[in-house]
Amino acid sequence: MVRAPCCEKMGLKKGSWTPEEDQILISFIQKYGHENWRALPKQAGLLRCGKSCRLRWINYLRPDIKRGNFSEEEEETIIKLHQLLGNRWSAIASRLLGRTDNEIKNFWHTHLKKKLELKQHNDLPSTSTNVSQKIEHHISSNYYHQDSQNIVAYHPTCRHDEEDVQENTSSSNDTPSIKEENMQSTNGHGDMTSFNNDMVFWYNVFMSSGNNV
DNA sequence: AAGCCAATCAACCGCATGCAG
DNA sequence: GCTGCATGCGGTTGATTGGCT
Numbered sequence: 001m002v003r004a005p006c007c008e009k010m011g012l013k014k015g016s017w018t019p020e021e022d023q024i025l026i027s028f029i030q031k032y033g034h035e036n037w038r039a040l041p042k043q044a045g046l047l048r049c050g051k052s053c054r055l056r057w058i059n060y061l062r063p064d065i066k067r068g069n070f071s072e073e074e075e076e077t078i079i080k081l082h083q084l085l086g087n088r089w090s091a092i093a094s095r096l097l098g099r100t101d102n103e104i105k106n107f108w109h110t111h112l113k114k115k116l117e118l119k120q121h122n123d124l125p126s127t128s129t130n131v132s133q134k135i136e137h138h139i140s141s142n143y144y145h146q147d148s149q150n151i152v153a154y155h156p157t158c159r160h161d162e163e164d165v166q167e168n169t170s171s172s173n174d175t176p177s178i179k180e181e182n183m184q185s186t187n188g189h190g191d192m193t194s195f196n197n198d199m200v201f202w203y204n205v206f207m208s209s210g211n212n213v
Numbered sequence: 214a215a216g217c218c219a220a221t222c223a224a225c226c227g228c229a230t231g232c233a234g
Numbered sequence: 235g236c237t238g239c240a241t242g243c244g245g246t247t248g249a250t251t252g253g254c255t
Contacts, residue, residue: 015223
């Protein structure tokens with residue numbers, strides 16, 4: 001389709017963000033939200049294109065961003081998910097609370113890729129012990145909380161990725177597909193059905209990756 | 214101390230997709 | 235169904251940083 005006008009309009013700033021620009025963006029979004037990224041910079045008084053603002057917010061300024069080194073569990077999760085999903089960084093990121101697709105992508109290219117290549121080259125077994133258990137614990141502690149009546153899945157950024165994964169996993173092995181159920185019930189809202197779907201998702205992840213859980 | 218080089222990461226670019234008119 | 239716009243995504247680039255000589 002027709003591409004949106006590029007952000008290189010005259011007068012729009014490019015390159016690194018200054019602390020002042022960050023502050024303007026943060027306070028504007030806190031006040032008014034980000035309904036319309038294209039209109040946002042103009043309304044906020046920023047000489048940036050909407051794309052740039054969106055990226056800056058998502059990858060750096062968002063309050064729920066987790067900064068710092070990746071844990072071993074996170075590394076293993078990324079590796080497993082990458083085996084399944086390929087370079088679908090946003091889908092992988094949606095499984096790692098507080099991590100962005102950009103961050104994961106960078107981390108993959110700078111650390112994990114080499115690590116895996118080295119591992120394959122040396123044909124060494126994984127250095128971590130009981131990885132599946134660790135991942136399971138990591139996921140359960142990050143993504144779900146449970147009260148007396150309900151188990152609630154709460155990852156706000158999950159969108160249609162379950163469908164894709166179901167497609168992926170169901171085509172890659174012979175487990176019965178629950179794609180249609182997922183499509184009807186997973187709308188990014190945390191309810192019992194989405195919890196079940198997520199459990200099935202993770203079951204498929206583990207089964208497809210050849211680990212016994 | 215200076216220069217070089219590799220690693221890292223923030224940001225940009227262009228394409229794909231979804232949606233409204 | 236077609237068109238145009240807004241947003242999301244993945245690949246890539248370029249600035250910065252740190253280590254080595």
